[in-house]
Amino acid sequence: MKTFHSVESFSSKTPTVLTIGTFDGIHIGHKKILHKLITIAKERNLESLVLTFFPHPRMVLQKDADIKLIHTIDERTTILNSLGLHNLIVQPFSKEFSRLTATEFVRDILVQQLNVKHIIVGYDHRFGRNRTANIDNLKEFGLIYDFTVEEISAQDINDVAVSSTKIRKALTDGDIQTANKYLDDSFQLNGVITVGKGIGRTIDFPTANISIAEDYKMIPKNGVYIATATIDNKTYNGMMNIGHNPTVNGKTQTIEIHLFNFNKDIYHKNISVKILKRIRNEYKFESVYALKNQLSKDQNDALIYFKNND
Numbered sequence: 221m222k223t224f225h226s227v228e229s230f231s232s233k234t235p236t237v238l239t240i241g242t243f244d245g246i247h248i249g250h251k252k253i254l255h256k257l258i259t260i261a262k263e264r265n266l267e268s269l270v271l272t273f274f275p276h277p278r279m280v281l282q283k284d285a286d287i288k289l290i291h292t293i294d295e296r297t298t299i300l301n302s303l304g305l306h307n308l309i310v311q312p313f314s315k316e317f318s319r320l321t322a323t324e325f326v327r328d329i330l331v332q333q334l335n336v337k338h339i340i341v342g343y344d345h346r347f348g349r350n351r352t353a354n355i356d357n358l359k360e361f362g363l364i365y366d367f368t369v370e371e372i373s374a375q376d377i378n379d380v381a382v383s384s385t386k387i388r389k390a391l392t393d394g395d396i397q398t399a400n401k402y403l404d405d406s407f408q409l410n411g412v413i414t415v416g417k418g419i420g421r422t423i424d425f426p427t428a429n430i431s432i433a434e435d436y437k438m439i440p441k442n443g444v445y446i447a448t449a450t451i452d453n454k455t456y457n458g459m460m461n462i463g464h465n466p467t468v469n470g471k472t473q474t475i476e477i478h479l480f481n482f483n484k485d486i487y488h489k490n491i492s493v494k495i496l497k498r499i500r501n502e503y504k505f506e507s508v509y510a511l512k513n514q515l516s517k518d519q520n521d522a523l524i525y526f527k528n529n530d
Contacts, residue, residue, distance in 0.1 A: 221301040224309045227271070227333050232307070235337035236269040237261050238330070240345070243272050245290025245387050246299045247402045249380035253372060254303055257340055260370075266337060267306040272296070273313040279436070280313050288438040290387055295408055309334075322348030326361040340370045342377040394441030394498050406448075406494035407440065409475065413451075413486050416476060419468055423512040425519075427461070427476035430491055439475070446497040446522045449477055451489055456482055459522045460493060466504035467511045478515075480523070497525060 224230040237260050243250055254270070261268035274293045291299065293310060300308050311317065320329070325348055330336045339362075345355050359369045383402045390398040391407065399407050409432060416429035428449075432439075442463035449456050458479040464470040477493060499518050505511040 221305045222307050223297060223301075224307065225312070227309055227311055227329050230269075230307065230309050230334060232267055232269075232335050234265075234267045235335050236307070237264065237266040237338040237340070238269045238271060238334060238336045239340040240271045240347075242276055243270070243296055243300070244276065245384055245403065246296060247290075247380075247383045247387060248404045249376070249383040249402075251303065251404060252376060252379070253340065254300070254305070258304055260338060260340070261306065264338065269307045269309065269334060269336075270300060270305060271309045271311060271334070273311050275313055276436075277313050277318070280315060281318060287436065288388075289434075289436050290384070290391070290403075290407075290438050292410065292434045292437050295410060299405075319349050322353035322357060322361075324348075326358070326365065331365045331367070336367050338368050338370065340372060342372040342380075343374055344377060388438065391438050391440045394443050394501075396440060396445060396495050396498050399440075400496070406496055409437070409439070409493045409495070411475070411491060413489050413491050415487060416474070417468075419465070419508075420476070420478065423508055423515070425478050425512070425515045427478045428486060428491065430475040430477065430493065432475065439473075440495065440498075442473070442502045444499040444502065444518050445495050446499060446525050447477060447493050447495045449479060450492040450494075451486055456480065457522070457526050458482070459499065459518055460495065461502065463502035466502065467508060478519075480519070496529075 237257055239253060239257050257268050260266065276287060276289060278287050297308060339358065341355060341358065343355055347353050355369065355371060362369050387399045387402045396407060409430065411430040411432040413428045414431045416427065420427040440462060445460045447458055447460040449458055456479045458477050460475065460477040462475050464473055499521055505514065
């Protein structure tokens with residue numbers, strides 16, 4: 221897959237089949253649409269193309285700084301690449317871009333820049349300045365500029381909306397298995413390993429502290445989770461804690477993972493974590509000794525899980 225960081229940087233002599241969306245949290249609803257896009261590209265000898273936006277339009281137009289996204293833009297790109305698309309455009313979303321009229325958007329971008337011949341969009345798709353144009357207007361433009369429009373059904377659009385809503389609620393509730401079901405994959409956290417306080421090492425449960433650069437990334441509910449971690453292209457089993465470490469009077473939220481049978485210097489390396497199952501809430505224990513005993517039980521639960529799911 222070729223990735224472009226603006227519509228201006230894209231060009232193709234081969235006509236394209238296009239879908240447009242924010243695609244936050246690429247899940248089973250999105251994948252149904254994307255597979256349709258790829259199938260049509262093969263059938264009609266077109267290049268498949270996804271046009272997505274970053275930052276999220278709500279961040280720009282509504283100053284919604286509190287919005288949290290299921291996938292970072294890099295995670296979104298990686299997943300789209302794995303599906304077999306030809307092209308992805310990540311268009312910087314700005315107030316200036318939002319002010320394009322419907323005619324300017326269709327004529328200058330979709331037709332002249334993206335060479336579109338077929339568009340797949342939802343029945344409720346709106347575009348142009350102040351989102352005044354709808355799918356009927358898009359079909360009228362298609363008659364003028366020689367492209368066809370395929371409408372995604374209300375049921376399929378509802379599936380996308382419901383899936384996104386359920387994933388967000390599941391992550392907020394710590395129901396990682398429901399989130400993973402709708403994602404058709406394991407929820408991921410990607411970051412860099414940083415130096416922590418080293419408390420875990422003193423009780424024989426050393427942890428790697430994970431720093432996530434994107435403050436808009438959704439983080440699941442505090443608690444202890446079974447997870448895998450990939451570092452330097454090698455994957456390890458482990459258990460992860462998200463929370464404030466109340467037993468040692470922690471004040472800020474941390475994300476740290478203990479890897480089983482692991483003893484390497486991995487500071488400042490990139491880490492990709494897949495969260496598989498939640499074990500329990502985070503508690504304040506009476507002592508560090510009591511915490512250690514609980515961590516031993518957590519580790520045993522995790523080892524049984526990996527054995528049963530090998």
